[in-house]
Amino acid sequence: MLQCFFQYPFKCLVTLTLILQLAACGGSSGGSGQASGTSAPVSESVGDPGPPPQQPISNRSPVIFGTPSGTVVGGSTYVFTPSATDADGDSLNFSIRNRPSWANFDTRTGRLSGTPTAGNAGVYSNISISVSDGSLTDSLRAFSILVNNPVQQLGSASLRWNAPSTRANGDALAMSEIRGYTIYYGAAPGNYFDSVAVNDASVFSATISDLPVGTYYLVITATDMDGRESSYSNMATKVVQ
Numbered sequence: 001m002l003q004c005f006f007q008y009p010f011k012c013l014v015t016l017t018l019i020l021q022l023a024a025c026g027g028s029s030g031g032s033g034q035a036s037g038t039s040a041p042v043s044e045s046v047g048d049p050g051p052p053p054q055q056p057i058s059n060r061s062p063v064i065f066g067t068p069s070g071t072v073v074g075g076s077t078y079v080f081t082p083s084a085t086d087a088d089g090d091s092l093n094f095s096i097r098n099r100p101s102w103a104n105f106d107t108r109t110g111r112l113s114g115t116p117t118a119g120n121a122g123v124y125s126n127i128s129i130s131v132s133d134g135s136l137t138d139s140l141r142a143f144s145i146l147v148n149n150p151v152q153q154l155g156s157a158s159l160r161w162n163a164p165s166t167r168a169n170g171d172a173l174a175m176s177e178i179r180g181y182t183i184y185y186g187a188a189p190g191n192y193f194d195s196v197a198v199n200d201a202s203v204f205s206a207t208i209s210d211l212p213v214g215t216y217y218l219v220i221t222a223t224d225m226d227g228r229e230s231s232y233s234n235m236a237t238k239v240v241q
Contacts, residue, residue, distance in 0.1 A: 057088075059088060059090075059133070059135055059136060060086070060087045060088055060136075061133070061136035061137070061138055062084055062085065062086040062090065062092055062131050062132065062133050062136065062137075062138050063084065063085050063086075063131075063138050064082050064083070064084045064110070064129070064130065064131040064138045064139065064140055065082065065083055065084075065140070066080070066081070066082035066083050066140065068080040068082075068112070068127075068140075068143050068145075069145075070143065070144060070145060070146060071145070071146045071147075071148060072116060072145060072146075072147055072148070073147075073148050073149075073150050073151070074116050074117050074118040074119075074120060074121055074147055074148065074149055074150045075115065075116075075117065075118065075150045076115065076116075076150075077113065077114070077115045078103065078112070078113060078114055078115070078116065078145065079111070079112070079113045080111070080112045080113070081109055081110060081111040081112075082094075082110045082129055082131070082140060084110065084131040084138075086133055088133070090133035090134065091133070091134070092131050092132065092133055093107055093108070093131070093132055093134075094106070094107050094108070094109065094110035094129060094130065094131050094132075095107065095129070095130050095132070096112065096127070096128065096129050096130075097126070097127065097128045097130075098124070098125070098126050098127045098128065099112070099127070100114065100116070100120075100124040100127070100145060101120070102114045102115070102116040102117070102120045102147075103116075110129055110131065112127075112129065116147045118149050118150055120147050121147050121148060121149045122146075122147055123144055123145070123146050123147075124144060124145045124146075124147070125142075125144040126142045126144070127142060127143050127144065127145065128140060128141075128142045128143075152212055152213075153212070153213045154209075154210050154211060154212060154213070154240075155211055155212075155213055155240035155241060156207050156208060156209045156210070156211060156240065157185070157207070157208045157211055157216055157218065157238035157240055158205065158206070158207045158208075158238075159183060159205065159206055159207075159208070159218055159220070159236060159238070160204060160205040161181070161204055161205070161220050161233065162204065163175060163178060163201065163204065163222070164178070164222050164230065168230070168231070173224070175201055175202070177224050177225055178201035178222055178223070178224060178225075179199070179201060179223045179224060179225050179227075180197065180198050180199040180200060180201055180222075180223055181197075181198040181201075181203075181220055181221065181222050181223070182195055182196070182197050182198070182220065182221050182223065182229070183195060183196045183198065183206060183208070183218060183219075183220050184218065184219050184220070184221070184232070185208065185216050185217065185218040185219075186216065186217055187214060187215065187216060187217070188217065189217045189235060190217075191217075192217070192218075192219065196208055211240045212240070213240055213241055214239075214240055215237065215238070215239050215240075216237070216238045216239075216240060217235055217236070217237055217238075218235065218236045218237075218238060219232040219233050219234070219235050219236070220232075220233045221233065
């Protein structure tokens with residue numbers, strides 16, 4: 001007799017019962033005998049194969065993010081450091097395309113930094129910073145940096161004077177003979193690159209505005225009604241800051 005028992009999840013037990021009948025040999029007259037054997041079950045089982053082996057996880061791309069500033073003033077420092085992550089914990093390296101000439105780049109951190117001068121004024125376009133785990137790469141969107149000229153600091157210089165009372169030859173000079181004055185100034189003694197006219201002989205002071213920071217040297221002349229101009233006065237020095 002063949003019996004099969006199905007048991008959850010995957011075991012099948014097979015039991016084979018074999019009954020043997022043997023004829024009696026040499027018994028009593030007219031008699032017959034039977035010998036019966038006992039059944040001997042034979043079992044075989046199939047084990048649970050278990051879950052399939054896990055497939056290795058494929059390498060995942062690193063991710064870079066951050067928003068760089070788009071402007072800097074000449075003479076000021078520019079700094080941008082992106083952030084980057086890697087789900088696999090891989091070592092990361094950074095690279096850059098179209099690095100501005102005035103800036104430095106750190107391949108270990110992705111830090112872009114530098115101090116442009118006024119001579120670097122202009123637009124630096126299509127800059128791109130990327131991160132790589134050695135196999136896969138991610139990049140920031142390309143960006144530009146505008147370097148502006150530094151805002152010039154301005155100041156003013158004030159000057160007072162007295163009207164001349166004599167001419168170069170010693171003759172007296174009345175106020176009614178004076179038409180006005182001219183102030184000359186520059187960044188070096190004797191090099192007076194600009195001037196301011198004062199067309200009122202009764203005015204004895206003036207303020208020159210919008211001067212870049214620095215040291216200035218000033219002289220003044222008087223002009224009479226005939227248009228004749230005097231020689232320079234003694235020189236004054238003014239520091240604008």
